[in-house]
Amino acid sequence: MNEFLNKLKMLYKGFDYNKYWSSLESLYDPSISKFKRLLCRNYVSRVNRRFCASIAYNPNSRDFNFKSWPILGHGLNGIVIAAGAIIGKDCYISHQVTIGRSRGGAPTLGDNVYIGPGAKIFGDITIGNNVRIGANCVVFQDIPDNATVVLQKPRIIIKDANYEYYTANPDEAKRS
Template structure:
């Protein structure tokens, strides 16, 4: 999965191979994705490997949160192709489930909301773009091929092939799937 994540950033950097590699290396989003995937990998290893490498993961995770403002717990279930365009103010719940090719901008929150049986986190489909400042929360389903606009507050289901904007994330039109 890490390869798919890094390839998304690599493909978006202009220039030759060396410039693309350096561009990925300098991108905080790549560092955050590497830390997230390392944490997932580490959680599946035996106890001795975890004891040995856990301090390194915790140090990197703390650095990711404090230096770049990106909080993605390793327990979050995000498919391959995760792309973080800009750093700062990104918070994702550890209970989130998201499909492949999720693109996240700065200031995005994906989290828990509700009470009783309505309490929960979003389930996000494939090929979803979440623009700067958007908040997606609650026990909702965000379909595939969805774009969520800047500063939108989404707390209700969003169907496939849609664009959600404004507060509270009203679907204004469905995209043509072709």
């Protein structure tokens, strides 16, 4: 009965940060047996699907891409990290962040980097140490140490008075 209750608790327990990262890390450990590696790969895949995340790993590589486990302020919700991306120590990654490959390369993040919600980082670029990347920024060029990246102010586009907006059902959106 006690074993059943422990399994039941695990079903309703939230995200187990330590278990996830140690499982991901063990995929790169050559001393781990094939069976344990299979279990870890299965666990990581299930957690990624549950939280709509994709923390990719390269099974042919023996290098773990994280210098230390990143701080995930909102759990794994929507985080996508491409295989080959290198993440430095003490990085804070918010929800809905994409760190992706472009033109054959993946980004390298320095130590103590903050990435705001919805930020996108693409390509074979280097993000320096102590960098802050604001919410919804799209970064595709190298960023020096101790920099802050923010969006410029929004553009306002004014349309003609007769401009017709596309709608799925034009009868529902008649102008008066």
